[in-house]
Amino acid sequence: MAERAPAEAHRGVAPGTALAETAVHPGDESLPLEKIAPALGLTDREVRRYRRFFGLDAVRWSPARDTAGLLVAAARNLAGLPGAEHRVRFVIHGRTMEATGAYSANPVHRAAAELGLGHAAAFVVSQHACASGLLAAALAGRLLADRGDPDALALVLTGEKTYPHVTRYIPATTVMGEAAAATLVGLGGERDRMLAHATITRGEFHQMTGPDADTAAAFESAYPGTLAELMHTAAERAGASMDEVRLVLPHNVNRLSWTRTCLATGLPLERLWLDNVPVTGHCFCADPFLNLVDAVRAGALAPGDLYLMVSVGLGATFSALALRH
Numbered sequence: 001m002a003e004r005a006p007a008e009a010h011r012g013v014a015p016g017t018a019l020a021e022t023a024v025h026p027g028d029e030s031l032p033l034e035k036i037a038p039a040l041g042l043t044d045r046e047v048r049r050y051r052r053f054f055g056l057d058a059v060r061w062s063p064a065r066d067t068a069g070l071l072v073a074a075a076r077n078l079a080g081l082p083g084a085e086h087r088v089r090f091v092i093h094g095r096t097m098e099a100t101g102a103y104s105a106n107p108v109h110r111a112a113a114e115l116g117l118g119h120a121a122a123f124v125v126s127q128h129a130c131a132s133g134l135l136a137a138a139l140a141g142r143l144l145a146d147r148g149d150p151d152a153l154a155l156v157l158t159g160e161k162t163y164p165h166v167t168r169y170i171p172a173t174t175v176m177g178e179a180a181a182a183t184l185v186g187l188g189g190e191r192d193r194m195l196a197h198a199t200i201t202r203g204e205f206h207q208m209t210g211p212d213a214d215t216a217a218a219f220e221s222a223y224p225g226t227l228a229e230l231m232h233t234a235a236e237r238a239g240a241s242m243d244e245v246r247l248v249l250p251h252n253v254n255r256l257s258w259t260r261t262c263l264a265t266g267l268p269l270e271r272l273w274l275d276n277v278p279v280t281g282h283c284f285c286a287d288p289f290l291n292l293v294d295a296v297r298a299g300a301l302a303p304g305d306l307y308l309m310v311s312v313g314l315g316a317t318f319s320a321l322a323l324r325h
Contacts, residue, residue, distance in 0.1 A: 011237045012197035017141025019323070020153065023077035024293050025070060027060025027179040027280065036061075040169050054174065055255030055274070057271025059281035061162065062178045067107040071157040072114050075182040081155070085115070089212070090143055090154040090185075091122040094136030094312065096129050096284040097160060097167060111157060120155070128199070129313025130251060133158040133181075133285030134321050138197035140185040156183040158286040170282075174253045175188065177281030181289035191303070192292075196237035196322040200230045205316040210308060219316065223257065228264035230318040232307055236324035242267060246305035246325075249291040251312060252277045288321075303323040 033047045036059060042050070050056045062070060071093065075081060081088075093108035128135045132155065140154035157178025160197040164169040169175045205219045233244050244264060250258055255277050262269045273291045275298075283290060288309035295301055302325065309321040 011195065013138050013194045013321075014141040014145035014187070016187045016189075016192040017138075017144070018186055019137070019192035019194070019292075020184040020186040020189050021078055021080045022181060022183040022293055023074055023079075024182075024286070024291050025062075025073035025159070025180045026079065026290070027177060027283075028062040028064065029062055030058050030059045030279070033175065036175070038119050039164065040175070042169075050175065053256055055277045056175055056281065057278035059175050060177045060279070060283070065178075067159070067161050068110040068114070069179040070159045070161065070178060070180040071107060071111040071182065074159060074180040075111070075115050075155065075157065078182055078184060080184055081115070084153065085117055086119075087151055087153045088117050088120050088155050089147060089149070089152045089207045090116070090140060091117050091120045091157065092140055092154060093122075093124045093157045094133035094285045095124055095126050095158070095160055098126055098134065099124055107142075108157065109186075115155075117155065128317040128319055129315050130282075130285055130287075131311040131313040131317050131319035133289065134197065134309055134311055134319045135199075136285075137183060137185055137321060138194065141194060144185065144187050150187055152186070154185040156185055157181075158183075158284065158289055160284045174282040177252075177283040179280050179283040179286055179290055181286040181293070183289055191325060193324045194321060195220070195239070195306075195324055196234050197318050198230055198234040198237055198322075200226055200233075200318040202226060202316045202318070205314075223312075224260040224264040226318055227261045227312065230320050231265055231267075231308060231310060234320035235306075238306065240306055240322070244306050245271065245308055247295060247300055247307040248272045248286045249295060249307060249309045250274070250278055251282060251287040253282050253309065253312075268291050283312070296325075306308065
C-alpha cells in the first residue's frame, strides 16, 4: 500500500508560512485611457468599451523607472527590511515575461544588490505567467522550510515594465500597468498565514499569443468555470468552503470577467476587491499583492478572516493562495 503524502504537500505550502509584510510602489503617473489611447492604437469607440464594459478608467505607468527601479521602489517601502537584510536568504522575482538580455543585467540581481541583498540567492520564476507571483510566494515558504532556520526571510518581488507594441495591453481584455509590490515571507508569523496553494493548468490554451478565433472563444468559455473550480479547491485545501472566504484579492484584468466568475461560483460580487481595476490596470504578477495592501488599509480584512489571492496566467495557469489574516 502506497504511503500517503503529508497534508502539507497536498496543500502546496510549507506549514507556518506567512506574509510578514507587503509594500507597494503604485506607479508614478496616473494616465486616463484617452491619454494613452494613441500609444496603444485604440479608437475612441474602443476606449468607451474598455471603460463601460471592462471597468478600466486609467493606468499607472512609471516612465522614468526600469524594472529594477520599480522593484527597488516597492521594497524601499517595507518597514521591516532595513536592519533585517542579513536574514534574507532568497530574493525571488515573480514575473510574467521571460527576462531577456545579459545575465549580469537581470533586474532581480540589480535590485538585490541595490537593496543590500547581494548575499541572497536571487532568481526569477515565470512559468505561471501572471500567476507566477503566487507561485513565488508559495515557493519561498518551501525554500525557507528546507533551510530549517526559523529567522530566515525571503523577499518576493512582483511588477514589470510595459513595452510598446508588446505588453502594453491585451486586445479586448485589459491595459497593463507599471505598479510593483514587495513581500517579505517568513515562517511562524501570526498574520497572513498561508494555508494552501492551488493551481489548474489548461494546456490546450498554451498558444495564446495571437490565438485564432476558435481558441480565444474556447478560452473565454472555459475561463469562469475553471476559475470557480480553482477557488473552491483552494478553500477546501485550507479546510474551509467558499462561504467562509471573506475576501478575494484578484488580478486586475477587468470587471466583466470577474462578474462572470462570481456567477459561476455563487460568490457575491462585493466580496471581490475590485477597487484597483479602474485605477492601476493589470500590473502583471503584482495585482493580488497591490490589492492586499489596499484592502488591509481600508479595513476590509479583520484578524482571522480567510481570504484568497487569485490570478490567471496566459498559457494557461489558474492559481490561488488561501491565507488567514
